[in-house]
Amino acid sequence: MGVEIKVDGLTKSFGKQVIWRDVSLTVPAGEICVMLGPSGTGKSVFLKALIGLLKPDTGSIVIEGTDIASCSEKDLYEIRKLFGVLFQDGAMFGSMNLYDNVAFPLREHTRKSESDIRDIVMEKMDLVGLVGAEDKLPGEISGGMRKRAGLARALVLDPEIVLFDEPDSGLDPVRTAFLNQLIVDLNAQIDATFLIVTHDINTARTVPDNIGLLYHKHLAMFGPREMLLSSEEPVVRQFLNAQRVGPIGMSEEKDANELAAEAGQELPPLPPIPMQLEPSNGIPRRSQRPPGEWCRDHGVTPPPGSFQADAAIATR
Numbered sequence: 001m002g003v004e005i006k007v008d009g010l011t012k013s014f015g016k017q018v019i020w021r022d023v024s025l026t027v028p029a030g031e032i033c034v035m036l037g038p039s040g041t042g043k044s045v046f047l048k049a050l051i052g053l054l055k056p057d058t059g060s061i062v063i064e065g066t067d068i069a070s071c072s073e074k075d076l077y078e079i080r081k082l083f084g085v086l087f088q089d090g091a092m093f094g095s096m097n098l099y100d101n102v103a104f105p106l107r108e109h110t111r112k113s114e115s116d117i118r119d120i121v122m123e124k125m126d127l128v129g130l131v132g133a134e135d136k137l138p139g140e141i142s143g144g145m146r147k148r149a150g151l152a153r154a155l156v157l158d159p160e161i162v163l164f165d166e167p168d169s170g171l172d173p174v175r176t177a178f179l180n181q182l183i184v185d186l187n188a189q190i191d192a193t194f195l196i197v198t199h200d201i202n203t204a205r206t207v208p209d210n211i212g213l214l215y216h217k218h219l220a221m222f223g224p225r226e227m228l229l230s231s232e233e234p235v236v237r238q239f240l241n242a243q244r245v246g247p248i249g250m251s252e253e254k255d256a257n258e259l260a261a262e263a264g265q266e267l268p269p270l271p272p273i274p275m276q277l278e279p280s281n282g283i284p285r286r287s288q289r290p291p292g293e294w295c296r297d298h299g300v301t302p303p304p305g306s307f308q309a310d311a312a313i314a315t316r
């Protein structure tokens, strides 16, 4: 279960404004990928291109042999059924209770009986830990519960691919930690491909199998988590370690004067690579690999203290 997404040479602009160009990457089937990037670098635009809501100028997005960038409306309609999407704010209908919100895609897209719908809605509410809250209105519950309700709705048609647009925005660190654990548990359990757009460095460091970084109108890097967390590439290093020193400035990239002023400044050492967050439900990740394997295979020495059980805490 879970399908691969193969993106090749993708470019998107609005009028004269290029958002990103020549983005190529493969999201492996069943794995978790995180896409990072400063605000406004086109992360949401990228997700919208993947589900065919925005058409790229050039390039291809191939899923199960169909190129979303060039296929017919009819094929697009079919391909979209593979996706579940969790939008930034949960995108709940405010006047419907959680039950009806979660049931909505089933009533819209299937001919299931209300009794079948009930079974599916309750199964998904249970998956995200919301049993008992079916009658609540979105406005009556916390942001964390709204995200989980949005997630239940995203799962209701049994997607092969789940896209998350900043699932942790507006959540406190403890709620974010719970949501991250839920995401990892769900990935192991339902075995779909997950792509998460986030700003949260701790999420990026511990949750995914692969990380991508959009910066300055291109994909700066995409690859296994350990590759990016051990990378000395200046943009990757700066972003993944939330540092001020580096090419990224307050509003956009730093200019030559700003960079010259930084020259010779000692960079703090790379922090240890934390252990990957493990599923708490006893089901292994589909892509479970021994900690440090990528570094060993590629002759990279990980930062001291990496892959110790408490390294995640040390970087918080």
Ligand SMILES: Nc1ncnc2c1ncn2[C@@H]1O[C@H](COP(=O)(O)OP(=O)(O)O)[C@@H](O)[C@H]1O
Binding pocket: 014, 019, 037, 038, 039, 040, 041, 042, 043, 044, 045, 046
């Ligand atoms: N439908 C659209 N029409 C024109 N410009 C858009 C549209 N959607 C997004 N943009 C522009 O694309 C850029 C990237 O937006 P977005 O993907 O929302 O960034 P991010 O999610 O990384 O913060 C922004 O400058 C935004 O104004």
Ligand SMILES: [Mg+2]
Binding pocket: 043, 044, 045, 165
């Ligand atoms: Mg966005």
